[in-house]
Amino acid sequence: MFNDKPILIKITHSDSDLLKRYSWFRQQPGCNWIITGSGEGDLPELAITRHGVILKNGAEQLSFHPSMALIRLINLLRGESDRYLEATQLKAGDALIDATLGFGSDALIGAWAVGEKGSVLALEQSPILAAIVQDGLNHITEIIPNAKNKDKHAAWAALERASRRIEVHWGEHSEYLKHIPSRSVNVVYFDPMFRQTCKQSDSILPLHQWSVHNPLDHGAVIEACRVAQNRVVLKERKNSSEFRRLGFDILLGGRYSPVDYGVILV
Numbered sequence: 001m002f003n004d005k006p007i008l009i010k011i012t013h014s015d016s017d018l019l020k021r022y023s024w025f026r027q028q029p030g031c032n033w034i035i036t037g038s039g040e041g042d043l044p045e046l047a048i049t050r051h052g053v054i055l056k057n058g059a060e061q062l063s064f065h066p067s068m069a070l071i072r073l074i075n076l077l078r079g080e081s082d083r084y085l086e087a088t089q090l091k092a093g094d095a096l097i098d099a100t101l102g103f104g105s106d107a108l109i110g111a112w113a114v115g116e117k118g119s120v121l122a123l124e125q126s127p128i129l130a131a132i133v134q135d136g137l138n139h140i141t142e143i144i145p146n147a148k149n150k151d152k153h154a155a156w157a158a159l160e161r162a163s164r165r166i167e168v169h170w171g172e173h174s175e176y177l178k179h180i181p182s183r184s185v186n187v188v189y190f191d192p193m194f195r196q197t198c199k200q201s202d203s204i205l206p207l208h209q210w211s212v213h214n215p216l217d218h219g220a221v222i223e224a225c226r227v228a229q230n231r232v233v234l235k236e237r238k239n240s241s242e243f244r245r246l247g248f249d250i251l252l253g254g255r256y257s258p259v260d261y262g263v264i265l266v
């Protein structure tokens, strides 16, 4: 469940790049930082290092890496389909609101699909996740390996371009959506933490303690239907009663997948 303990923020070296990154994190809204040296203990810790930013809590560690988006993009560039893109029907030039950013895989795939004329506004209620993912997107070039494999190289280059189209905002989506004009984006997408536990991918597991697990609010869906021009999409556990409760039609497909996508056409 959502961990809102204060976080000890540390920098490992006084390099100017690390100092800049440190002060960027210190300015992020909603994060409750404790500065090194002033009251340690068993607090979670954000370490800003020459090898990246690592959020530690006991034995658990989390750092931003677009691994799932990379695999999906390699497959997309090979001509394979992606169920999220089939559900959202995103096209070049579209504007997307990803109302549940999480680790940003879907936002990155969406940002790739909408292309350079499109945009992605990504909302995340957990302040530390919003900050870590925005920082990770800002610094994505630093983790791009020197890939010899042609497909991987192309996917990383596409991810890097896509990352620049994502604007992350810390906030609760129902509240945020209320301030967005009607019919001003093409698609609004929800991927809330699943209501019932099911086996989840390794990429989602480290997210658990930092993310918000509340069920999707009906009011948020109503706002999303006002804001979207084309459709509102929900990803949920297969056979979830959430689709019916919130008024989504389940799309066919993904027979062996543990998840379904539901759509409201507006």
Ligand SMILES: C[S@@+](CC[C@H](N)C(=O)[O-])C[C@H]1O[C@@H](n2cnc3c(N)ncnc32)[C@H](O)[C@@H]1O
Binding pocket: 099, 100, 101, 102, 103, 104, 105, 106, 107, 123, 124, 125, 126, 129, 171, 172, 173, 174, 191, 192, 193, 194, 207, 210, 211, 212, 213, 214
């Ligand atoms: C399952 S994850 C999303 C995963 C994401 N689609 C991806 O590709 O990485 C759900 C995220 O939504 C966030 N969340 C839950 N309720 C929210 C709300 N009301 N407003 C904004 N974010 C919310 C959670 O904190 C969590 O990080």
